[in-house]
Amino acid sequence: MLDVKNLAVAFGDIEPLSSVSFSLKRGEILGIVGESGSGKSLTALSIIGLLHLQGGRITRGQITFEGQELTQLAEKDYRKLRGGRIGLITQNPMTSLDPLQKIGSQLDSVIKLHLGFSQAQARERTVELLDSLRIPDAALICERYPHQMSGGMKQRIVIAMALAADPDLLIADEPTTALDVTVQAQIIMLLKKLVKERDLALILITHDMSVVAQTCDKVVVMYAGRAIEQGSVQYIFHGAQHPYTQALIKCIPHGLSKGQKLTGIRGTVPTVKNYPKGCAFHPRCDRAIAICSQQQPALIAASDAVVACHLVGESA
Amino acid sequence: MLIPVSIAISMVVFMIVHLLPGDPIDNLLRIGSSPEDRALMVAKYGLDQPLFTQYFLWMGAMFQGDFGQAIVLRRPVIDLIGQNLPYSLVLGGLAFAFSSIVGMLLGTVSAVVKNPILERFVRGFILLGSTVPGFWLALLLILAFSVTLGWFPVSGAKNWQSLVLPVLTIGFGGVALVARVTRVALQDAMREDFVMLLHAKGLSPGVILIKHLIPHALLPVVTILALRIGWILGGAVTVEFVFGRPGLGSLLIRAIGQRDYPVVQGCLLMLALAVMIGTLIGDLAQASLDPRVRENKS
Ligand SMILES: Nc1ncnc2c1ncn2[C@@H]1O[C@H](COP(=O)(O)OP(=O)(O)O)[C@@H](O)[C@H]1O
Ligand SMILES: [Mg+2]
Numbered sequence: 262m263l264d265v266k267n268l269a270v271a272f273g274d275i276e277p278l279s280s281v282s283f284s285l286k287r288g289e290i291l292g293i294v295g296e297s298g299s300g301k302s303l304t305a306l307s308i309i310g311l312l313h314l315q316g317g318r319i320t321r322g323q324i325t326f327e328g329q330e331l332t333q334l335a336e337k338d339y340r341k342l343r344g345g346r347i348g349l350i351t352q353n354p355m356t357s358l359d360p361l362q363k364i365g366s367q368l369d370s371v372i373k374l375h376l377g378f379s380q381a382q383a384r385e386r387t388v389e390l391l392d393s394l395r396i397p398d399a400a401l402i403c404e405r406y407p408h409q410m411s412g413g414m415k416q417r418i419v420i421a422m423a424l425a426a427d428p429d430l431l432i433a434d435e436p437t438t439a440l441d442v443t444v445q446a447q448i449i450m451l452l453k454k455l456v457k458e459r460d461l462a463l464i465l466i467t468h469d470m471s472v473v474a475q476t477c478d479k480v481v482v483m484y485a486g487r488a489i490e491q492g493s494v495q496y497i498f499h500g501a502q503h504p505y506t507q508a509l510i511k512c513i514p515h516g517l518s519k520g521q522k523l524t525g526i527r528g529t530v531p532t533v534k535n536y537p538k539g540c541a542f543h544p545r546c547d548r549a550i551a552i553c554s555q556q557q558p559a560l561i562a563a564s565d566a567v568v569a570c571h572l573v574g575e576s577a
Numbered sequence: 578m579l580i581p582v583s584i585a586i587s588m589v590v591f592m593i594v595h596l597l598p599g600d601p602i603d604n605l606l607r608i609g610s611s612p613e614d615r616a617l618m619v620a621k622y623g624l625d626q627p628l629f630t631q632y633f634l635w636m637g638a639m640f641q642g643d644f645g646q647a648i649v650l651r652r653p654v655i656d657l658i659g660q661n662l663p664y665s666l667v668l669g670g671l672a673f674a675f676s677s678i679v680g681m682l683l684g685t686v687s688a689v690v691k692n693p694i695l696e697r698f699v700r701g702f703i704l705l706g707s708t709v710p711g712f713w714l715a716l717l718l719i720l721a722f723s724v725t726l727g728w729f730p731v732s733g734a735k736n737w738q739s740l741v742l743p744v745l746t747i748g749f750g751g752v753a754l755v756a757r758v759t760r761v762a763l764q765d766a767m768r769e770d771f772v773m774l775l776h777a778k779g780l781s782p783g784v785i786l787i788k789h790l791i792p793h794a795l796l797p798v799v800t801i802l803a804l805r806i807g808w809i810l811g812g813a814v815t816v817e818f819v820f821g822r823p824g825l826g827s828l829l830i831r832a833i834g835q836r837d838y839p840v841v842q843g844c845l846l847m848l849a850l851a852v853m854i855g856t857l858i859g860d861l862a863q864a865s866l867d868p869r870v871r872e873n874k875s
Contacts, residue, residue, distance in 0.1 A: 311776050344779030351777075356770035361792050361867060371778045406868040422778065 262287055262462055263308070263430060268322035270303050270312060276320065277533040278303045278486045280560070282567075283479070287429070290456055290463045292473040292494075294509065295483035296530045301466045304483075305434045308464070309349050310339045327429070345375040348423030350433040354415035354440070358407040365403025368422055375426035390421050394451065413444035420451065424459075431455070434466045449476055470513045474498055482506045485531055485541035492566030503570045505542045540571065548572060582853060587639070590845040591632050594838050600624060601648040601836040622648055635842065645839035647832075654843040657828055662847070664734060665817070665824040669809045671740060672747035676809075677802055679748070680755025685794075687756065688763035689786065699756065706753020711812050715746040715819045732821030743820050747812040751805055758801045762794035769793070795866055803859020807852030 263285040270278035278300040285291045293301050306312045307319055310331060324331040326342070334342075343349075351357045358367060365387055372383040384403065391399035394417050407415055416436060423431055433452060437445035453476055456463045465476060473480055474494065481491040482505065490503040501507050508526045528545035531537055537544055543553035550571065558569045602618045619625050623634065638645055644654035687699035722742060723731040730739045766772070767790060775785045814826030821827075825844055832840035864871045 309777055311773065314773060314776060340779045340781060342779070343777050349774065349777035351770070351774055353770060357774045359771050359775070359789050360869060362789070370780070374779055408869050408872075419774065422774070426779075 262327050263464075264323070264325040265304075265308070266323045266325075268304065268307055268324065269320045270300075270307055270317050271320045272315075272317045275533050276486070278307075279321075281322075281481075281483070281486075281488045282560075283481050283488065283491060285430075285462045285464065285479070287462050288456065288460050289479065290453070290465055290477045292477035292480045293464060293466045293483060294468060294470060294473055294480060296468060298530050298532065299483040300486040301468075301483055302434055303486075305349070305432045305464065305466060308430075309343055309347055309432060310334070310336075311343075341375070344371050344423075344428075345426045346428050347430045347432065348426075348428040350416075350419050350423050350431065350436045352435040352438050354412050354419050357419055358415060360407050362406070363403065364405050364407065364410075364418055368403070368418070368425055371422055371425040387421075387425070390425060391418075394421055394424075396421070412440050413447065416440060416444075416448055417451070420448075420455075424455065427459075428461070430462045430464070432464045432466070435468070436465075437467070437469075437472070445472075452476070470509050474513075482509065485536050486533070487541065487569065488567075489542070489570070490566070490568040492563075492568075496566045500566070502566075502568050502573045503542075504546050504548050504572070540569075583849075584636075586849040587636060587842075587846060588632070590842055590849065591635065594841045594845070595628055595631075597833070597836060599836050601838060604649045604835045604837075635839070639846075644843045647837055647840045649832075649835045649837045650840065654839050657840060658825065658843055658847060661823055661825050661828045664822060665810065665813050665826060668740065668743055668747070668817070668822070668824060669806075669813050671744045672751065672809050672812070673802075673806065675744055675748035676751025676755055676805070677798075680752040681759050681798065683752065684756040684759025684798075685763060685786075685791070688760045688767075699760075703753045703757045706750050707757070709749070711746055711750060712815050712819055714749055715742070715816055718742045718746060719820075734822045734824075739820075739822070743813075743816045743822060746816050746819075747809055750812075751809065754801065754805070755798060759794055759798050762797045763790055766790045766793035792866060796863065799862045799866065800859055803855045803862070806855030806858075807848070810848050810851050 265284065266282050268278065268281040269276060281300070281304055283291060293304060295301055303312070303317065306315065306317070308324055308326075308331070312318060319332050322332070326347070331339070331342075358364070365384060368387040368390070369380065369383040372378050372386050373380065376383075376386075378386065387403060388399045391402060396402055396414065396417055402410070402414075402418075407418075410418070420436075431452070436452070437448050440448065449472055452463060452465065455461060465472070467473060477494050479491065480494055480497040481488050482497070482501075482503065483489065484505050490497070490501060490506045492500075497506060498510060501510065505526075512525060526545055531541060531544075537554070539552070539554040539556055540546070540549075540558050543549040546553065552571050556571070558571045558573075560567050560569045561573055600619075601622070602615055602624070605618060606615060616625075623631060626634070635645065642655075644658065646652070647654050647657060650657060683699060683702070687696065719731055719742065722728045728738075729741050730736075733739050772785065772789070775789055776782075780788075810825070813824060814829060816822075817824040817826035818830050825847060829841065829844040829848075831837075832844065
């Protein structure tokens with residue numbers, strides 16, 4: 262249903278995102294992982310067509326959604342997709358709702374806009390929706406303001422808002438980063454359940470590999486604005502070939518015994534202004550060879566995976 | 578809150594008025610009156626009492642709604658105020674409406690429309706409006722529209738035309754200020770996180786502006802406007818004088834010239850009261866717009 266090909270994004274003459282490709286079917290959960298600044302949010306904004314809000318634009322590539330080419334879509338038609346067929350869930354529920362408006366009316370407006378319901382019908386649907394997300398006292402919550410609710414509850418409201426007009430695709434950009442650990446798990450479970458029940462496609466952006474392992478069907482690993490490796494979740498966790506992906510997996514803390522050290526990746530993420538020449542990861546890579554600092558590695562496609570690393574080309 | 582502030586203000590007003598050199602008696606005495614006549618008059622109006630006794634006498638009367646008797650004009654102060662206040666209210670009200678409406682429009686347009694020429698125009702206007710003094714603008718307007726073009730009367734308060742230039746004069750600085758605050762507030766609101774989700778809901782930029790951004794931008798604008806009420810009345814004082822209009826300002830300036838203490842005190846208190854009412858209205862408006870403010874109050 263969604264096919265992203267060779268996507269590149271520019272702000273002025275800097276290009277923080279290039280050659281990102283992936284595809285997604287109904288009922289699938291695609292994880293996009295990578296350290297912060299790797300271009301995950303830009304990918305999400307490109308799909309929902311809101312890059313211009315940040316001053317960016319798509320310079321190359323295609324985004325095809327249910328047979329429609331989105332990069333060429335008129336703004337008026339795009340607005341019907343946004344909130345209608347593509348729902349967005351953002352990172353910080355504390356600031357993602359309008360603090361001056363009641364919860365109910367913020368939800369009603371999506372339903373009225375996309376489904377053409379009357380106010381009364383819309384409110385009925387809002388209450389049903391909140392009930393189905395197991396938000397207690399839904400009718401009462403509608404009369405509340407955002408500041409009167411907890412972060413976890415607000416994120417449920419944001420999810421409800423994304424679901425309000427029955428979309429086909431949900432994009433969740435780090436939906437749990439700003440929440441307590443216990444609430445994080447609940448939200449992830451909720452998203453997983455929704456995908457199953459409603460036969461949605463979900464893009465789950467996160468930098469938490471353990472969430473990916475528990476939730477996703479497919480994974481795209483991003484580094485310095487590129488998709489450096491992708492494949493099924495089995496491939497990524499058991500057969501990943503890119504040293505960066507392998508390092509990310511090593512960083513997952515699982516039941517550390519005393520004295521065992523938590524590993525991190527040495528060095529820091531490069532910023533757009535100083536993406537290293539060649540493979541962007543080579544200054545931090547333990548296995549870098551001469552060519553890594555010279556030449557951008559090409560994408561090598563295997564049966565169920567794609568990887569961009571000179572080492573993979575060597576051994577093959 | 579209102580009561581201690583009022584008392585503090587009344588003290589300051591009283592002190593300022595009585596610290597002015599001279600006294601009203603000079604304006605009452607015929608030329609050639611003897612010092613004995615003068616002493617008699619001073620005693621009649623209680624001006625020989627210690628200042629602080631005078632203050633308490635005045636305050637005591639004020640608490641009973643008695644503004645006292647004008648010494649020079651020989652009429653109840655309350656009558657003088659009642660006669661002049663409506664003129665000032667009309668002038669101030671119109672100037673207030675003018676500066677809020679035009680200012681918000683201008684600020685909104687300049688925040689939303691991306692056009693370098695318009696941008697420069699609005700910036701220039703804001704700069705001009707915040708730096709040009711009111712009395713100078715008044716003289717300029719009189720020269721251009723009354724003397725040269727003859728469109729509006731030079732002075733007086735006979736018809737609506739006589740209001741145009743005074744309203745423009747007082748409102749001009751306000752327009753610039755409100756435009757600037759509106760513009761900045763809107764730009765800040767546009768950067769808020771929740772705006773991204775509003776777009777993601779599929780709402781059009783127009784709906785987002787009117788239903789979400791403008792209410793946010795109104796919060797600081799309302800605060801500024803409330804503070805502006807006092808400023809506008811202060812502006813009315815000079816403008817009424819320049820345009821020769823009746824009003825609280827004209828009354829005040831004449832009374833100061835004549836050292837007519839009860840009138841000056843009454844006028845200043847009315848102005849202070851207006852400022853306090855303005856602040857109160859501002860707080861109420863703030864609370865009606867922002868549920869977070871409402872909650873902190875209760
Ligand atoms: N508005 C912007 N202007 C210029 N550069 C930007 C802008 N937004 C993001 N970028 C650049 O794009 C890169 C990727 O950003 P982003 O997609 O937000 O990363 P992530 O979501 O993975 O943390 C960042 O390193 C940042 O420098
Ligand atoms: Mg991000």
